[in-house]
Amino acid sequence: MLTLDKLTKHFKQVKAVQEVSFTVSGGEIFGLLGANGAGKTTTLRLLATMLTPTGGTASIEGIDLRKEPDKVRSRIGLLFGGDAGLYDRLTARENIVYFARLCGKSEEDAHKRAVELAGAFSFTEYLDMHAKKLSKGTRQKVALARSVVHDPSVMLFDEPMVGLDVTSRKDVEDFMMALKTQGKTIVLSDHNLNITERLCDRIGILHKGVLTAVGTLKELCENHGCDNLEEVFFKLAGRSAE
Ligand SMILES: Nc1ncnc2c1ncn2[C@@H]1O[C@H](COP(=O)(O)OP(=O)(O)OP(=O)(O)O)[C@@H](O)[C@H]1O
Ligand SMILES: [Mg+2]
Structure with missing residues (x-):
């Protein structure tokens, strides 16, 4: 369970996050929506x-x-989209083992975990390829594997599907649903409203650092007199915060 209690961050005069409070339970995917610069x-x-x-x-x-x-x-497990943040000069296996060692696993356990995760994410054949040679989708799979190497109870995803093709996006989606089934607490921020609608149990809308609404899709539509998430978004978060 994750609880935010009036969480606030100012960068000098920029009020990036202002007294944001919400709770996410185990087995729940919470979507964080907002325009560019909203504070996600x-x-x-x-x-x-x-x-x-x-x-x-x-x-x-x-x-x-x-x-x-x-x-x-x-x-906490953290996955940002775009650049997967892998070490290019290390192989996929070395990237995972290195991270597992940082998380306190023994050399033997770290290697075991790398093999296990590569099997789970179907990149066993790429385990010994240098990260810089991997395709974007495979890099993201390795990054996914690395983000759960320490079996975190809370997973944070920030635009995890950016730049991925349909198949790789589906892999990420399936992975998130598997984590949900395992009872993990998940926060997903993604600009794609279809994905947010499909995956998230509840959604929070951020506007200029302020959480302006929280609820299930049905609740958000009912409370704001809208027919769908896009309408809710335009009503509550339409303008860029910058
Ligand atoms: N390190 C920083 N220093 C100063 N200002 C920052 C810093 N990081 C973020 N900001 C500012 O905080 C605000 C929120 O930025 P943030 O990156 O959280 O938005 P976002 O909702 O993730 O946007 P996007 O959809 O574009 O990713 C913006 O005005 C941004 O310029
Ligand atoms: Mg962002």
């Missing part, structure tokens, strides 16, 4: 302890990220 990535970075909040806090299973950031970090 900043929110996810705060949750991943990559940024320090200006105010408020958040907790995972009751562990406060301001009090015990290391404990929170070990329970």
Whole structure:
């Protein structure tokens, strides 16, 4: 379970995230929607302890990220789209093993986990290829594998499907649904409304750093007199925050 309690981040005069509060339960996918610059990535970075909040806090299973950031970090898996952030000079296997070792796994367990995850994500044949030679989709699969190497209870996805073809997008989608079935707590930020609609149990709309609405798709439509998510989006988040 993930709880945000008036989470706030200001960059000098830019109020990127303003007193955002919501809760996501295990087995739930929470969608974060908003125009460019609305504060989605900043929110996810705060949750991943990559940024320090200006105010408020958040907790995972009751562990406060301001009090015990290391404990929170070990329970979080993070996946950004676009550049998968792999080390180009290392092979797929070495990337995963390296990350597993950073997470405290023994050499033997790290290697076992690499093989297991490559099987799960169907990239076994690429395990020993250097990351720079991998296709974008395979790179993203390796990044996915790396993001769950430590079996986190909370997964944060920031535009995980950017640049992927239909098949690879489906792989990411299936992966998210499998994590949901395993009872993981998931936050997904994606500009694609179809994906958000299909995958998310509840959706939060951010506008200029403020959470303007939270609910199931049905609740959002009913509460705002809209027929679909696109209408809700235009009504509550239509304009760019920048
Ligand atoms: N490191 C930073 N320093 C200063 N301002 C920042 C920094 N990171 C983000 N911002 C500002 O905070 C606001 C929120 O940015 P953020 O990246 O969270 O938006 P976003 O919702 O993820 O947008 P997008 O849909 O374009 O990815 C923007 O005004 C952005 O310029
Ligand atoms: Mg962003």
